[in-house]
Amino acid sequence: MDTELTVPTATEWDSWFGCLELAFGGTPLSPEAREMYAALDTPDRSLGHRDGGEWVGTAAAHAFRVAVPGGAVVPAAGVTAVSVAATHRRQGLLTAMMRRQLDDVRSWGEPIAVLTASEPGIYGRFGYGAASGELDLRIDTSQVRLAVPPGTDGVQIRYASPVEALDSCEAVYGRLAPGRPGTPLRRPGWERLPVIDPPARRQGGSPLQCVLARRDGEVTGYATFHVRAAGDHAGPQGTVAVRDLAALDPASYAALWRFLFGIDLTSTVECRNRPVDDAVLHLVSDVRRCEVRPRDGLYVRLVEAGAALEARRYRAPVDLVLDVEDAFCPWNAGRWRLTADAKGAASCRRTGDPADLALSVRELGAAYLGGVSLTSLASAGLVRESRAGAVEAASLAFSTDVQPWCPHGF
Structure with missing residues (x-):
């Protein structure tokens, strides 16, 4: 045809x-x-x-x-x-x-392409690697308590119109985004995405609600959510379905979660797409009652391998020759020397020197944001070491303290 x-x-x-x-x-x-x-x-x-x-x-x-x-x-x-x-x-x-x-x-x-996959098995053959994860949570707030940090009581939580609060929420998002690998910095127009609220998206819940956290008069966080009423002869058993939650400091973050846990006539807080290192996992009294379900998040494809590897910073000095396989974008295939100094600044250039590591562009994309360990990939036989110690050195250099996360689809 x-x-x-x-x-x-x-x-x-x-x-x-x-x-x-x-x-x-x-x-x-x-x-x-x-x-x-x-x-x-x-x-x-x-x-x-x-x-x-x-x-x-x-x-x-x-x-x-x-x-x-x-x-x-x-x-x-x-x-x-x-x-x-x-x-x-x-x-x-x-x-x-x-x-x-x-x-x-x-x-x-x-230099890179990114996507979120409706079907994860599709995109690997085109060189996309799963570079971040995310968590779905369902927390039994009738049984789970929060241990909040000092200063939480000084945070003011107030309701706000989701649309009228958009600028304040976007300012918080914009300050946080550069510190979390995998997060898009939203261009004008994209700020509307979090407040689009068709009835189908509510899944039987209320229209979108919003609260702002403030400290010393400054907006330091926000949460948007729906409330789904439910109950039986034993009493109310509603659910708070969180759409977005972000904060600039630990106290504001804890105050927002405490507010969500305490909404009347509810006994469950659920949320989709939280970072895998979400701090709420350290605030709850019983993580087993939080029904933590991991899933794949952002997929990364290096379109120009050299430029992409130079654009990020590295956790430790490194000097490695990578032999990259890339049949779909053959301009990436071959050996690249990646060097990074003590400050993490990098150079990545073509070389004829012998390879230290061999891997496909898919694995390179998976490791690119620092959330997937090259050591783990090597244990699966997906990264091959030619020089002793190269996997360990590369894995350290590529790692990051903050796990990558993409907070919304596109």
Whole structure:
């Protein structure tokens, strides 16, 4: 079956997006969400397959800046809207879109591409590695208590309109983002994403609620959430479903959690997508009653390996030759000498010297944000050591104190 791989025009965006919605089950996005994505999508960063007059495949790449270890912010392609119509599977459409897209990303000068995967098994063959994790929590607040740090009682928690508080919340997010690898620094327009509140997203809960934390008159944190009422003959058993929570200091952070734990007529706090090193795990009295469920988070693809490896900082001085396998983007394949000084500043250049480590670009992407250990990958046979001690040195250099996390999809 012949299809055409092309860029949709502005007038074709609705039909192109309709193809995406059908591939993801046929339930349309809310008008508010659709309007936001229509405004944020850049036509020349989208593409798709057309069979006659019908769109049968879609893919897009937002222009992002993503935090990497050391506090630097790297231009990145935020890959999204990837779909192939059920009628056109196994015909090479996805591979063709991924090939074209990575060529485009390279031409745009963005050294990495990132995505969150609806199906994790898809993207490894295109060089994406799972670089961060996330946790889903379901906490029995009738049994679990919080041990809060000094200063928590000095934090004021007050309700606010989610929309009216948007600037305050975004200011907190903007201050925190560079310190957490994998976090996108939101461009104008993306701040609307956290407050889009269609009834379907509430899952039977209340409209979106928001509280702000303040210390000495300054907004130091926020939480947004829904409340789902429930109960039986034994009494109320409602659930607080947390959407977002962030704070600038430990006391404000603990105060927000304490507020959520104490909402009347509820006995459960649940939240999706928290960082794997979330401090709340150290505040709770019984982590076993928190039903902690890990899952994969952000996937990273090095589009320009040398530029990407130079852009981040390293935890320890290192001098390694990496032999990189990359059949899908062959310009990355071969040996690279990665050096970093005591301050973490790096250089990565082509070399003819013998390799110390051999690995695929997928494993390099997985380790890039510091959340996946090269030692662990080597134990799985995915990183091969040619010089004794090279895996240990590389694993230390790539590691980071703060675990990577992407707090929202795109």
